[in-house]
Amino acid sequence: MAMPETTTEVPQDFEALKAAILERKAQLPKRLRQVAAYSLDNPDEIAFGTAASIATSAEVQPSTLVRFAQHFGFEGFSSLQQIFRARLRERTPGYEDRLKALSANDHSRLESGSIFNGFVAAAHRSLDNIATSVDPEAFERAVDILAKADTVYLIAKRRSYPISSYMAYAFGKLKVKYQLVGTAAGIDDDMLAMATKNDAAFAVSFSPYASESAAQARLLAERKVPVVSLTDSAFSPLAESSKVWFELVEADHAGFRSLSASMAFAMALTVAIAEKRQRLAEAE
Amino acid sequence: MAMPETTTEVPQDFEALKAAILERKAQLPKRLRQVAAYSLDNPDEIAFGTAASIATSAEVQPSTLVRFAQHFGFEGFSSLQQIFRARLRERTPGYEDRLKALSANDHSRLESGSIFNGFVAAAHRSLDNIATSVDPEAFERAVDILAKADTVYLIAKRRSYPISSYMAYAFGKLKVKYQLVGTAAGIDDDMLAMATKNDAAFAVSFSPYASESAAQARLLAERKVPVVSLTDSAFSPLAESSKVWFELVEADHAGFRSLSASMAFAMALTVAIAEKRQRLAEAE
DNA sequence: GTCAATATGGAATTTTCATTCTATTCGTTC
DNA sequence: GAACGAATAGAATGAAAATTCCATATTGAC
Numbered sequence: 169m170a171m172p173e174t175t176t177e178v179p180q181d182f183e184a185l186k187a188a189i190l191e192r193k194a195q196l197p198k199r200l201r202q203v204a205a206y207s208l209d210n211p212d213e214i215a216f217g218t219a220a221s222i223a224t225s226a227e228v229q230p231s232t233l234v235r236f237a238q239h240f241g242f243e244g245f246s247s248l249q250q251i252f253r254a255r256l257r258e259r260t261p262g263y264e265d266r267l268k269a270l271s272a273n274d275h276s277r278l279e280s281g282s283i284f285n286g287f288v289a290a291a292h293r294s295l296d297n298i299a300t301s302v303d304p305e306a307f308e309r310a311v312d313i314l315a316k317a318d319t320v321y322l323i324a325k326r327r328s329y330p331i332s333s334y335m336a337y338a339f340g341k342l343k344v345k346y347q348l349v350g351t352a353a354g355i356d357d358d359m360l361a362m363a364t365k366n367d368a369a370f371a372v373s374f375s376p377y378a379s380e381s382a383a384q385a386r387l388l389a390e391r392k393v394p395v396v397s398l399t400d401s402a403f404s405p406l407a408e409s410s411k412v413w414f415e416l417v418e419a420d421h422a423g424f425r426s427l428s429a430s431m432a433f434a435m436a437l438t439v440a441i442a443e444k445r446q447r448l449a450e451a452e
Numbered sequence: 453m454a455m456p457e458t459t460t461e462v463p464q465d466f467e468a469l470k471a472a473i474l475e476r477k478a479q480l481p482k483r484l485r486q487v488a489a490y491s492l493d494n495p496d497e498i499a500f501g502t503a504a505s506i507a508t509s510a511e512v513q514p515s516t517l518v519r520f521a522q523h524f525g526f527e528g529f530s531s532l533q534q535i536f537r538a539r540l541r542e543r544t545p546g547y548e549d550r551l552k553a554l555s556a557n558d559h560s561r562l563e564s565g566s567i568f569n570g571f572v573a574a575a576h577r578s579l580d581n582i583a584t585s586v587d588p589e590a591f592e593r594a595v596d597i598l599a600k601a602d603t604v605y606l607i608a609k610r611r612s613y614p615i616s617s618y619m620a621y622a623f624g625k626l627k628v629k630y631q632l633v634g635t636a637a638g639i640d641d642d643m644l645a646m647a648t649k650n651d652a653a654f655a656v657s658f659s660p661y662a663s664e665s666a667a668q669a670r671l672l673a674e675r676k677v678p679v680v681s682l683t684d685s686a687f688s689p690l691a692e693s694s695k696v697w698f699e700l701v702e703a704d705h706a707g708f709r710s711l712s713a714s715m716a717f718a719m720a721l722t723v724a725i726a727e728k729r730q731r732l733a734e735a736e
Numbered sequence: 737g738t739c740a741a742t743a744t745g746g747a748a749t750t751t752t753c754a755t756t757c758t759a760t761t762c763g764t765t766c
Numbered sequence: 767g768a769a770c771g772a773a774t775a776g777a778a779t780g781a782a783a784a785t786t787c788c789a790t791a792t793t794g795a796c
Binding site: 737738739740741742743744745746747748749750751752753754755756757758759760761762763764765766 | 767768769770771772773774775776777778779780781782783784785786787788789790791792793794795796
């Protein structure tokens with residue numbers, strides 16, 4: 169066999185390997201590129217899995233893994249795997265060390281660093297908060313209402329718009345009928361006019377409240393469309409129109425409120441609804 | 453598969469195993485105690501080694517390792533080894549448990565509760581990850597590029613759209629000129645045609661990649677408009693068009709990736725840009 | 737000191753896994 | 767559009783590893 173090992177250097181550590189993969193990714197054939205992407209996206213899997221399990225997960229054949237390794241000068245898949253294992257050995261992933269990593273990767277040294285750290289910390293605080301402030305039974309009721317709805321109307325403006333736009337994306341993927349309300353001012357009310365009591369709405373609004381959202385929620389409530397809402401205050405005008413409502417106070421940094429907890433909440437709600445829908449559909 | 457042990461509980465994570473070992477260490481026979489000590493002193497070896505290599509290193513027989521594992525209720529050595537591997541694999545062990553500990557508000561009792569907990573834990577993990585994976589100097593460069601831009605073009609589709617829609621909202625409040633690209637397909641290119649090298653773009657794209665986003669970023673890059681991007685893989689087609697790019701892998705729950713870390717990143721970037729702009733304006 | 741129960745060492749066995757081999761597909765070039 | 771070469775899938779192979787088994791040693795009780 170003609171060994172190209174004198175010309176091409178075999179990467180000896182993970183960084184070198186990563187660089188080599190990125191450099192040559194463009195010229196790699198389809199399946200090998202697939203492996204290349206998988207290996208950099210899921211390095212832990214490569215480290216621990218067996219050739220067979222990795223192959224399944226990356227949707228290639230085991231033999232492809234071997235060929236991939238040989239392409240980069242390794243003798244076989246096993247010797248390539250050593251690189252991925254060494255990577256985990258080197259950096260101690262203990263929890264205590266992880267916190268130190270924050271200061272080792274010292275953002276605060278640089279001008280914008282403290283801003284970055286501040287937002288990450290605020291997001292953490294928000295998430296800690298959410299676990300205690302959301303009542304699981306209310307959550308269950310909310311899921312129930314929205315899962316039984318024919319179409320889910322998503323109401324959100326301004327700062328809460330990203331939340332509902334995520335939900336819209338996810339609902340689309342999950343095949344849940346929805347209407348995103350809050351884009352163009354004019355057509356909103358026409359949309360809402362079509363809602364019946366077999367539908368339901370999910371409204372998000374944080375202070376300062378967008379008065380339209382509250383008005384739209386009230387409109388729906390009057391027409392017996394059940395409304396679930398997420399706000400940052402029990403005094404929110406949304407609360408009174410809602411069958412179920414959640415109070416979720418996001419932590420802030422420099423006056424800018426985090427959205428991480430709301431986002432996590434929205435994802436959980438979305439997936440829980442989709443799951444419940446599936447169960448309901450199967451029960452029929 | 454082993455029968456579900458009714459009398460002795462099999463430790464399911466490293467912490468539980470460690471506790472069990474320490475508790476029963478005194479009553480263990482000589483060789484098993486030897487293994488116990490070795491396993492807690494060299495957990496990485498257990499994770500990566502083979503039964504034979506570990507046996508040699510711990511100066512026992514391979515069969516002793518199997519006996520040791522069975523002593524603690526595992527089926528064999530391999531299943532015990534999984535615990536040691538999981539310890540290295542899980543980026544931040546502790547959050548799932550911490551949430552369970554918070555079970556005064558016991559979500560997991562209810563159906564949708566575990567979904568909720570799962571997403572909160574995933575968000576926490578993502579945030580831990582972001583602190584280590586974002587290079588502060590790259591962040592600084594990104595802020596610099598975008599702060600000096602006349603107009604910031606925000607490019608995002610699908611799952612990343614909520615990110616840029618938040619940035620759009622915040623930029624509006626902060627009086628930073630921006631253009632949100634990604635709403636209606638038709639007018640996007642006309643918008644981008646107006647971009648000059650005095651502008652800049654921020655593109656977000658996660659796999660599966662929206663090819664439009666990549667194409668638009670390339671278009672801008674060709675016209676010397678500096679592009680900063682946020683992706684979840686070095687393989688993202690965005691990376692090659694970007695002056696600065698960030699790789700940010702969000703943790704997932706049940707296959708749904710969190711957005712919390714990206715959101716925190718976006719907020720930090722937005723505010724950092726606005727702040728820098730103000731400083732630049734004052735300096736004039 | 738003897739017996740029984742438990743623990744241990746080391747070989748035998750079985751299982752699992754990486755690698756190799758070959759037929760087939762895919763993509764190019766002439 | 768035919769023919770060649772590269773790339774790939776999937777089964778076959780052989781090596782390595784985990785586990786089991788059994789003979790021997792050690793420990794503790796009476």
